[in-house]
Amino acid sequence: MKNLESVGADVGSDELAAGLERLFAVWRRLAVPGGLSSTAAFTLARLSRDGPGRLTELAAHENVSQPAMTQLVSRLESRGLAERFKDPVDARVVNVRVTAAGEALVALRRAARARQFAEFYRALPAGHQAALADALPAVRQLADLGSRRSRA
Amino acid sequence: MKNLESVGADVGSDELAAGLERLFAVWRRLAVPGGLSSTAAFTLARLSRDGPGRLTELAAHENVSQPAMTQLVSRLESRGLAERFKDPVDARVVNVRVTAAGEALVALRRAARARQFAEFYRALPAGHQAALADALPAVRQLADLGSRRSRA
DNA sequence: TATTGTTATACTCTATAACTATA
DNA sequence: TATAGTTATAGAGTATAACAATA
Numbered sequence: 612m613k614n615l616e617s618v619g620a621d622v623g624s625d626e627l628a629a630g631l632e633r634l635f636a637v638w639r640r641l642a643v644p645g646g647l648s649s650t651a652a653f654t655l656a657r658l659s660r661d662g663p664g665r666l667t668e669l670a671a672h673e674n675v676s677q678p679a680m681t682q683l684v685s686r687l688e689s690r691g692l693a694e695r696f697k698d699p700v701d702a703r704v705v706n707v708r709v710t711a712a713g714e715a716l717v718a719l720r721r722a723a724r725a726r727q728f729a730e731f732y733r734a735l736p737a738g739h740q741a742a743l744a745d746a747l748p749a750v751r752q753l754a755d756l757g758s759r760r761s762r763a
Numbered sequence: 764m765k766n767l768e769s770v771g772a773d774v775g776s777d778e779l780a781a782g783l784e785r786l787f788a789v790w791r792r793l794a795v796p797g798g799l800s801s802t803a804a805f806t807l808a809r810l811s812r813d814g815p816g817r818l819t820e821l822a823a824h825e826n827v828s829q830p831a832m833t834q835l836v837s838r839l840e841s842r843g844l845a846e847r848f849k850d851p852v853d854a855r856v857v858n859v860r861v862t863a864a865g866e867a868l869v870a871l872r873r874a875a876r877a878r879q880f881a882e883f884y885r886a887l888p889a890g891h892q893a894a895l896a897d898a899l900p901a902v903r904q905l906a907d908l909g910s911r912r913s914r915a
Numbered sequence: 916t917a918t919t920g921t922t923a924t925a926c927t928c929t930a931t932a933a934c935t936a937t938a
Numbered sequence: 939t940a941t942a943g944t945t946a947t948a949g950a951g952t953a954t955a956a957c958a959a960t961a
Contacts, residue, residue, distance in 0.1 A: 677921090678955095
């Protein structure tokens with residue numbers, strides 16, 4: 612446990628960011644099935660995780676223009692992975708949800724990535740495996756913090 | 764410390780993969796300067812980190828076709844971020860290295876991301892910060908394992 | 916009038932196929 | 939012949955601008 616008032620925390624954060632940057636570079640190259648673009652994959656995963664959402668909200672969340680999201684949703688819809696449905700209180704709004712096929716694909720992709728990640732994980736010494744397991748709650752909270760900010 | 768022969772290790776790995784998936788969904792949306800495409804950014808960062816490389820090797824490493832890398836390198840070159848140079852022993856080969864301007868941009872982008880990551884990090888309770896700091900060596904080794912496999 | 920979403924158009928990035936130069 | 943890279947061409951994905959419908 613370190614002194615919280617020292618700059619130690621900040622230095623650790625920079626080094627951690629550098630490590631995650633490298634890990635992400637590895638992560639993004641993992642082979643996954645489905646032939647989805649990066650934005651399509653993340654949008655589908657987010658719909659699966661957080662439930663249906665408005666088109667505009669999805670666009671904002673993925674840092675993409677509204678027309679781009681219109682077309683992305685159309686692509687997902689034509690592949691049967693997601694579908695539009697009307698909003699009960701505002702006729703302008705288009706809501707989007709994942710279909711069963713979409714859920715299945717998300718699960719398939721997640722499993723493929725998890726399988727490859729497990730290979731690396733198993734190659735780590737026990738101490739490192741334990742350290743990662745101990746960091747899982749922190750990782751989750753970081754993800755929560757990041758998701759929350761994006762909706763502000 | 765857990766029993767290494769149990770399935771506990773695998774379960775931990777799957778949950779970890781799910782947590783990282785969410786963290787990377789946040790990570791990829793962090794605002795960074797420079798207007799580089801995803802592949803351009805990762806290629807430049809990799810050249811900066813691992814030194815010069817052959818064009819074909821870069822294409823393979825980024826999971827991109829050789830023509831795509833030819834054009835990506837041309838774009839980087841026209842922006843002054845990277846440059847081609849001849850191989851001393853094989854005239855067919857094109858080697859690529861980062862320029863000083865390229866290094867500066869990589870550093871700028873890294874710093875921008877680190878700054879935003881630090882915000883989240885500081886919002887974590889001390890215990891979670893410590894857990895992440897303790898996991899840093901494991902994160903680095905995971906990144907090493909992933910990079911190594913891609914060159915096999 | 917402001918907001919939500921779509922359509923129209925152009926640009927960037929990528930892949931496949933065909934080509935050139937060197938080994 | 940095989941390998942390294944480039945050029946040619948086409949398709950996917952995105953942005954900006956202009957539009958339609960609803961609040």
